[in-house]
Amino acid sequence: xxxxxxxxxxxxxxxxxxxxxxxxxxxxxxxxxxxxxxxxxxxxxxxxxxxxxxxxxxxxxxxxxxxxxxxxxxxxxxxxxxxxxxxxxxxxxxxxxxxxxxxxxxxxxxxxxxxxxxxxxxxxxxxxxxxxxxxxxxxxxxxxxxxxxxxxxxxxxxxxxxxxxxxxxxxxxxxxxxxxxxxxxxxxxxxxxxxxxxxxxxxxxxxxxxxxxxxxxxxxxxxxxxxxxxxxxxxxxxxxxxxxxxxxxxxxxxxxxxxxxxxxxxxxxxxxxxxxxxxxxxxxxxxxxx
Amino acid sequence: xxxxxxxxxxxxxxxxxxxxxxxxxxxxxxxxxxxxxxxxxxxxxxxxxxxxxxxxxxxxxxxxxxxxxxxxxxxxxxxxxxxxxxxxxxxxxxxxxxxxxxxxxxxxxxxxxxxxxxxxxxxxxxxxxxxxxxxxxxxxxxxxxxxxxxxxxxxxxxxxxxxxxxxxxxxxxxxxxxxxxxxxxxxxxxxxxxxxxxxxxxxxxxxxxxxxxxxxx
Numbered sequence: 001x002x003x004x005x006x007x008x009x010x011x012x013x014x015x016x017x018x019x020x021x022x023x024x025x026x027x028x029x030x031x032x033x034x035x036x037x038x039x040x041x042x043x044x045x046x047x048x049x050x051x052x053x054x055x056x057x058x059x060x061x062x063x064x065x066x067x068x069x070x071x072x073x074x075x076x077x078x079x080x081x082x083x084x085x086x087x088x089x090x091x092x093x094x095x096x097x098x099x100x101x102x103x104x105x106x107x108x109x110x111x112x113x114x115x116x117x118x119x120x121x122x123x124x125x126x127x128x129x130x131x132x133x134x135x136x137x138x139x140x141x142x143x144x145x146x147x148x149x150x151x152x153x154x155x156x157x158x159x160x161x162x163x164x165x166x167x168x169x170x171x172x173x174x175x176x177x178x179x180x181x182x183x184x185x186x187x188x189x190x191x192x193x194x195x196x197x198x199x200x201x202x203x204x205x206x207x208x209x210x211x212x213x214x215x216x217x218x219x220x221x222x223x224x225x226x227x228x229x230x231x232x233x234x235x236x237x238x239x240x241x242x243x244x245x246x247x248x249x250x251x252x253x254x255x256x257x258x259x260x261x262x263x264x265x266x267x268x269x270x271x272x273x274x275x276x277x278x279x280x281x282x283x284x285x286x287x288x289x290x
Numbered sequence: 291x292x293x294x295x296x297x298x299x300x301x302x303x304x305x306x307x308x309x310x311x312x313x314x315x316x317x318x319x320x321x322x323x324x325x326x327x328x329x330x331x332x333x334x335x336x337x338x339x340x341x342x343x344x345x346x347x348x349x350x351x352x353x354x355x356x357x358x359x360x361x362x363x364x365x366x367x368x369x370x371x372x373x374x375x376x377x378x379x380x381x382x383x384x385x386x387x388x389x390x391x392x393x394x395x396x397x398x399x400x401x402x403x404x405x406x407x408x409x410x411x412x413x414x415x416x417x418x419x420x421x422x423x424x425x426x427x428x429x430x431x432x433x434x435x436x437x438x439x440x441x442x443x444x445x446x447x448x449x450x451x452x453x454x455x456x457x458x459x460x461x462x463x464x465x466x467x468x469x470x471x472x473x474x475x476x477x478x479x480x481x482x483x484x485x486x487x488x489x490x491x492x493x494x495x496x497x498x499x500x501x502x503x504x505x506x507x
Contacts, residue, residue: 130502174437
């Protein structure tokens with residue numbers, strides 16, 4: 001996507017949800033996270049750190065909000081009030097967990113604000129971040145309602161992997177330097193490797209051929225990853241993936257700001273879909289004992 | 291001789307027949323060995339074709355004059371690839387199977403040089419390394435920044451294996467798109483800029499992918 005291409009295709013790439021959005025998709029990678037299965041163990045976070053060369057910033061910088069965790073587990077408490085006179089750092093009961101990584105919005109709010117088109121929508125339906133193009137304006141991060149973009153305020157690589165730990169770095173993606181924004185990519189290096197392999201064998205990419213690191217690691221299989229292109233037209237030739245089946249089962253539709261499902265037993269929801277971002281991560285609500 | 295060459299070219303590009311990639315390119319197969327032998331004796335037609343362009347391809351635009359690279363052994367590309375007509379992918383065997391083209395192991399050199407030209411000073415140097423069981427520390431000539439991910443196999447597939455009009459013997463002309471006339475050099479030097487504009491000129495002309503995340507990730 002050269003500058004000329006960007007200028008020519010500006011309206012195509014910058015189309016809002018109301019105008020039908022960007023439609024020339026080859027794939028549309030999406031995810032389903034079943035919060036009923038999530039135990040909050042954090043294996044996905046560790047996997048993400050290992051796969052994506054995420055820097056370990058240290059306690060002080062973490063406290064300053066500089067953590068580089070592309071995937072974070074948010075904790076929520078059912079009963080925030082511990083009762084009178086009870087002081088505790090955390091509660092013993094009632095925690096629920098919410099794994100949060102880039103929602104790969106179809107109408108991403110981060111994309112139109114980038115002054116250099118370093119973040120854009122790929123034909124795979126991914127929200128891309130091109131590190132060597134990024135100038136570090138941080139507009140995207142400020143415009144992300146989920147706060148899922150992370151900025152390299154320092155050259156973390158200098159201290160994060162003291163020898164011989166630098167040998168564990170993944171060679172398939174860049175080690176980011178300071179001044180660059182980064183975020184979850186749905187493990188694009190794995191997507192590209194699987195796609196290259198399929199192309200070398202003259203066939204189409206099939207479901208389950210690859211998984212992002214978090215999905216692969218999840219011990220309770222709470223995460224499901226797959227192609228959700230033509231979610232609403234299952235017969236259209238695109239594989240009926242497990243992820244797409246779950247989206248259909250829970251009657252959640254793309255391109256809507258409000259779902260119309262009637263059955264209260266259907267647990268699917270998307271975070272902040274009312275903001276018109278059209279996220280591609282479906283969460284299945286946790287069933288509580290009341 | 292050129293008749294035999296044409297026969298071979300015909301065999302590689304026989305319409306309707308899909309030959310597995312490994313077999314088509316591999317000089318390890320009998321046919322491949324024959325091709326090598328033919329190539330060895332077919333210097334004259336090869337030299338005549340040196341200026342010819344690759345069909346169904348527009349090469350990238352740009353030149354660069356790189357510095358001399360002080361390699362541990364002055365490997366003469368011209369003797370191997372030009373005078374003896376050895377296919378590039380005989381030694382750089384991973385070019386058709388992986389992201390990197392690969393530097394051949396010393397055992398591959400010794401495969402020929404335990405019997406060929408053993409009295410030459412460079413070969414003596416090589417034999418020394420071999421006997422010490424130590425690889426020569428070759429220096430990288432064509433280096434890309436870490437944020438660029440180039441894949442050899444897909445480019446070889448597009449320009450050679452998916453290009454029926456180009457016989458595999460002439461793969462060096464495709465290699466020359468980005469590596470310059472290595473055939474005419476002793477120690478390889480960088481002759482092409484390998485910048486993004488250079489890549490772009492070729493991707494635009496040949497309808498290559500234009501997604502940033504194809505190469506940068």
